[in-house]
Amino acid sequence: MPVYKAPTRDARFVINEVLKLESYSNLPGFEQATADMIDAVIEEGGRFTAEVLAPLNLSGDQQGCTRNADGSVTTPSGFKEAHAQFREAGWGTLSAPEQFGGQGLPHVLGFAMEEFVSSANQAWGMYPGLTNGAVSAILAKGSAEQQAKYLPKMISNEWLGTMNLTEPHCGTDLGLIRTRAVPNADGSYAITGTKIFISAGENDFTANIIHLVLAKTPDAPDSTKGISLFIVPKVLVNDDGSLGARNAVSCGSLEHKMGIHGNATCVMNYDGATGWMVGEENKGLAAMFIMMNAARLGVGVQGLSQAEAAYQNAVQYAQDRRQGRALTGPAEPDQKADTLFVHPDVRRMLMDAKAFTEGMRALCLWGALQVDLTHKAATEEERQMADDLISLLTPVIKGYGTDKGFDTAVNMQQVFGGHGYIEEWGMSQFVRDARITQIYEGANGVQAMDLVGRKLAQNGGRAVQAFFALVDAEAAAAKAKPELAGLAERVEKANGELKAATMWFMQNGMTNPNNVGAGAHHYMHMMGIVALGLMWLRMGEVAAEALAAGTGDAAFYKAKLVTARYFGERFTPDAGALRRKIEGGAEAIMELPVEAFARA
């Protein structure tokens, strides 16, 4: 059975030592987040996920979900009970607003917990995870009445929530949706249509599920400008908060998927179901993007989570499995063979995973802090800077984080050799589960276009210029420190390649926008490398200071410096290659007629 131990020391390192969360104690919600409190939440969250959720991961994959004849869905053994424990412990309330029963803690803590949950059991974690997305939309756009009616029970996880966007004929292009919302006399709407790929659409965790549904009103424009968002509860909620009649929404079938078998991916049928509009008519896309942005960061965390879980198992296997001898001569001559750890190519894969997961964890938690600062920072300037940075980097965290997260899970499976291909070892599941993260909440090609087509140019490029300046400033400072000079030079160089690619887009995108589209995915990866480089500079700096100060735990800090060096040597060179690919432009990509792709 696969192992899992929440990386609490690493999370605390980032939160307390790198982000220095305590230094924000002047901001609302942060005042409670003392180092002691943070440590307690992280350790207890780590214990819960490792002890309660992780043991259900492999069995959940093997059992999957079952749709019963009455349309109800049974989740794998233990899932429902684990959710009851999660709910009772209040894990869903961590960073939700106190006004609706949340604990109002910084998102940083919520994200740390999301990583642990998802590493332990991604399919399970999606049930409360989707609820968070639905909550954020109601928080941002719901009426006071809607907020009061739904949010407390969703935040407490008494009810769950879902997001209903995709239809059989459209996913990315939501302007094509066909689900209709016809006004009823009482101000509600009758919702009719079919939604597919609805994660957690039906399940046995809770007495009610609050669906957020995109649909078109009768006179809506036939485009993305004609989409509205609706609350459609599975069970109607009376004014006193008690449950009323069953609504006309049901799960038509479950999908057979490559992974996340423990999550019920539903076809949802709306047959004149009663719904209530959230926010303004025809402004559903904006509300949807609030859900999506939160969800995209969450998916980036999932990319990290599967890489981390797979990494831990590969480390264990590489210690246990003896095969061959060190190239420098037997490391343990009294044994018949050395462990896999002596082989440089095995270590290369493990170091790669270590450098990615630790860098990505820092980036996700730093991103969570920006989410908080967007709303809570003391000055308008700080709020804008945080908003700029997290808007810019959301597609990078989602797209680069899940691409590299998947590749890492694949490499960790590779460490196992043939055993990695056998389901009982669990490595296949990490790969299969990680695979969806590159696809859902906007496929990574869509993330790349969001980055280069929207985020780069916003406000005259203010965000990307701020990012470049931030990286250059920190790299310049780090060059003065002998332990970090090599990394700093490499990150600075990668940042230079990124600037050059940005310039190339500006110069070549006007004449032909396909030049930007053809390089978008490469650009997203470049920015991911530079962003992780920034994180490694910061982590390296803290580690160097701790070692100089002799604060103890020297092995931990030394490992950070070695891993930072590895990152510089093995991650940053790709930035130059990606730039050269971008500069190839669109010509060879767009030239061939469609027929030329067919085989004869």
Added chain:
Amino acid sequence: MPVYKAPTRDARFVINEVLKLESYSNLPGFEQATADMIDAVIEEGGRFTAEVLAPLNLSGDQQGCTRNADGSVTTPSGFKEAHAQFREAGWGTLSAPEQFGGQGLPHVLGFAMEEFVSSANQAWGMYPGLTNGAVSAILAKGSAEQQAKYLPKMISNEWLGTMNLTEPHCGTDLGLIRTRAVPNADGSYAITGTKIFISAGENDFTANIIHLVLAKTPDAPDSTKGISLFIVPKVLVNDDGSLGARNAVSCGSLEHKMGIHGNATCVMNYDGATGWMVGEENKGLAAMFIMMNAARLGVGVQGLSQAEAAYQNAVQYAQDRRQGRALTGPAEPDQKADTLFVHPDVRRMLMDAKAFTEGMRALCLWGALQVDLTHKAATEEERQMADDLISLLTPVIKGYGTDKGFDTAVNMQQVFGGHGYIEEWGMSQFVRDARITQIYEGANGVQAMDLVGRKLAQNGGRAVQAFFALVDAEAAAAKAKPELAGLAERVEKANGELKAATMWFMQNGMTNPNNVGAGAHHYMHMMGIVALGLMWLRMGEVAAEALAAGTGDAAFYKAKLVTARYFGERFTPDAGALRRKIEGGAEAIMELPVEAFARA
């Protein structure tokens, strides 16, 4: 249901126009291989695989294999009947020696057919595929009596064959095997032990299965120098060729795997089974490597095959699915949305797959020609050159071909968005099936070490120097041609990076062999890029000549030139990045103690 059309035009292009197989008609076996004959075999093979094997691929994945209470194994519906058709049509005999009932045709044709079979149904193709490996070992090392007894029926596919190497505690490190072979009075041996991961180990295709088994004789040295190879038939064969008693070998269980569900991956129990030694005692590893080298090329072809099958389906989907608008304005304003083909990032993925599959097909077929020339070329010099090149490139074809083949299948799945994750669409299967190719017949890290640790230095580096010279000569010649100058410069540059990396290994491997191990995988990928570059130079040259000569089919040749350009722009830049990674060396990789990898 997934589509498949054998890429016969592309195969014929490589065989007839690029390799110019007819020009070898002076060599034995090649004299029959006229262009007409080649075209007939390719087209008929394409038809057979598309019509008979491809329709069983998805259902085979869904049904999997079943081990019955008596230890027999039932394969998916239709598999057995398809094999009967395959056998009757003589597809297994294509490039087998005429002496044992084969057709004696060049391996080039056998490889082309292997690709089609594997694209259509990889799990099915492994049944006859493993037989080929077993045949090659008996051909090389078996006694005349063994050859006469087993080869005709194995070549005709009346019986199948398997390869039994791996044991629960060892795969890569075969020196650790525990299976024993105790001599019987009659010259046979009693084989006892457990083998795992035995593909096609038991099945219902044929009346007999000839297992080739690695085992140790009682006084054998306790290392790879103490391994012998044995023939262990499932059913003993009488001297007159009729079947005798059932041998004491049986399938103990089937593995639950990530993919290739249609192939029975068996735990095989040998309980004093009667076996006969193949070749000399304690020289089993050499015999095994004959099987392995053939099998490794075959696995490289499998990497290609899954990329090709996935590519064809992605091309189809990108034509059918309408989502969003072209960046340059609506391509089809009368439709509600344009097809996926208008999006540069979708085309990037498709062009990438096109450039890889076409380049890899050329490399595999070129490799097959080298296999033939190793034995059949007119002069000793030519034979040696062919042997050098294919020995050098076998790990590259296997390792790079399957890494990139898997990545390509993943990208083609990505084209489908959410539908790619749903099993019924078949894209998940291509990815799951492709995944094993990076692992079996020597994990790709082992291939990389074979390349840098053995192949580079053999005969004073003769092979790699010949390869460098070949690439430089062809790049220099191509630079004179305007259509190819850009590609030629890029391939030459990549070759320069490869030479520099080779030099770096020479300079830094002596003091610390881990410096070579730490860069081995990157080096294998570099050589893959350069080798594909060589193929694209050759294909580009043929295409340019055909266009200049106005031989017709201009769209086909034009597409080759555009794809060649794409290859240059998007594949070759990685060579420089890989070299920089190699030059990072082993320090950061080997420095940390094992404890530093654990999470706290």
